[in-house]
Amino acid sequence: MPKDWIEIRAIGKSVSKDAAVAVLVKAGSPGVVEYAKAVAPAEGAIISHSVWSGAPDESFETAGVTASLTAYLPSNSPYDVNALKNDLKKIGWKFTASVYVEVDWSIKWRLHIRPVKVSFGQASFIVRPPWIHVKAGKGCRVIVIDPGMAFGTGSHATTKTCLKALLWLFSVDGAALSPRGASLLDVGTGSGILAIAAKKLGVKEVVANDIDAVALKVARKNARVNKSAVFVSSATLEKTKGAFKVVVANIISTELLRLAPSLKARLAPKGFLVLSGLLDIESSEVAKAFSLIGLKQVKSYSSKEWRTLVFTDNGARSGE
Template identity: 30%
Template structure:
C-alpha cells in the first residue's frame, strides 16, 4: 500500500494562493485550503459545496494549506524547496506571518475512505453536475448532464477553479463531431465532460500512471470506454494525429513549452483551452500563444486562476 505524506502549511490569508501554486509547482497530487472565511460565508454546508464542513477543521486565524506527496517522491528535498520558495515570497510583496510547516503520514486506504465521508454532488455549471458514485442524485433540468466520479487519490474533483473554468470553456467550444485531446487528464473529469457536451471522440493522456488508472476507472463508471481512450503519455509526444480541440489543465511551466506542440496537433481553426495558470503568469502565456500563431478568443478568471481559449490561425506563407 502506498504511503503518502501530507505537508501542512499554516500561514496568514494573504499568502494562500501563492503557496497553493508552490505546492502545484512541486508536483503535489492535490491541494486543499482550510479557510475560516469559507466556512463562515457558505450559506448551506454540505448541499451546494464539495465538503460537508466541520467548524473544528478550520483555523481561528489565517489558513491551512495542504499538499500531498507519496513515498517515492524526494520528501526531504520537497520540504527544503517548499520552505525556500515560501521564504522568497516577501520579495514579491507577499507578507508571511505565523508560518508553521508540519508533515504527517496518510495511508492510501484512509485517504480514499475520507473522500467518501465528505464528497457530495457539485453543480459545476448549469449544464453539468459531478456526482460521487455512492450517492443518488436526480436531475434538476432535463438537459443537465451528470458525470459520475470516484475521486480516490486523484486529481481533479471538478471544484477547483481551473477545472471549473475548463468545463465552462468546453461548453463554449465543443461542437458535434468534434475530436478532442485532454492533456494531463488527471481524474478524467474534463474528458468525460467533453463527451457529455457532444464530442465525437476523446483521447486523454497523463504522464502519471496512477492518474491514468483513475481516469480509466471513472470513464468506465460513466460507461464511456468506447468513446474515450486513455493512455500514459508525456503530453502529446509521439501522437501523430490532429484534434479539433485540445484542453490542458496543467502548470504554466509545462504549458509554455507545450504551446508549439499544441499548435501542430490542432486542425486549422482548432481551439486550445488551457488553464492551471495563476494570475501573475497570464501575460506570459498570452504572449507565447500569440507568438505561436494563436488568436486569443477569451480569457476567463476565477479567484486568482486563469483559463484561456485560443484558436489556431494559419501561418502566413
C-alpha cells in the same frame, strides 16, 4: 482494518524532556509530539479523533509543569502501562491515557467531496462522486468521478472553468463547434473528468493522455463508470498522433510554456486550445507565448485567483 491506539499525554519538567521521550519511544510509540506550552488534558474532552476513556486522575497536578508530550502506543503493545507509569515516575513525569481510534482516511476524505454544478447558458454539468446521487434537470449532464489519487473532482476552479469552456464550445446556442464531427485531446487528464465531459457533450473522438500511472488507472475506471468511450493513453504529448478540433491542457504554467509548440502541433485548422492551471499573475505570460506562435485568444474565464484561456488560430471563429 484500522488499528486501535492508546494516546499517552505526559507532562513534566522540561529538563527531563529528552528522558521522557526516550521512555515513550521505548514503550513503542512511533513518534512523540511536543507541545509548545504544557497543558493538562481536558476531562471528558474529545480532541481530534481521540476519545478519552475517562477523566484524569484527580491527583494529576499541573503546577510547575513546563513540558507536554503526546505519544501513541498500539493497543496490543507488549509494554505494560504500569511499567510506563513507573518509568516516567522515576524522572518526575505523569500521564493520562485515552483510547485513540485510527481514522481510515480512505473513507474519511469522502466526506469533503460534494457534487459540483457548472453552468453556461442553459447547459450544465453536475459532477458527483459515486456515493452521492443527484437529480439532473433539463440540459444537465451528470459526470460521476471517483478521483482516487488523481487530480480532478470538479471542485477546483481550473476544472470548473475548463468545463465552462467546453460548454461554450459545444452546447450553447450558436456554439463554436458541432460535437458530432469534433475530436478532443485532453492533455494531463488526471481523473479523466474533462475527457468524459467532452463525450457527454457528444464529441465523437476523445483521447486523454497522462504520464502518471495512477491517473491513467483512475481515468480508465471513470470512463467505464460513465460509459464514455475515451481512449486513455500513456503516450506523451510529443508522441501523440493526429490533429484535434479541441485540445485541453489543465496543467501547471511552466509545462504549458514548455509544451506550447507541441500543443499547437496537435491542433487542427480552426481548432480551439483551452489552457488552464494558471494563476492570474501567470496568465499574461502564457497568453503572450501562445500569441507569438500564431494563436489568438478568444475567451478568458476566471475564478478566484485562477484563470482559463481559450485560443484559436486566426482563421477560426471567436465569440462572447
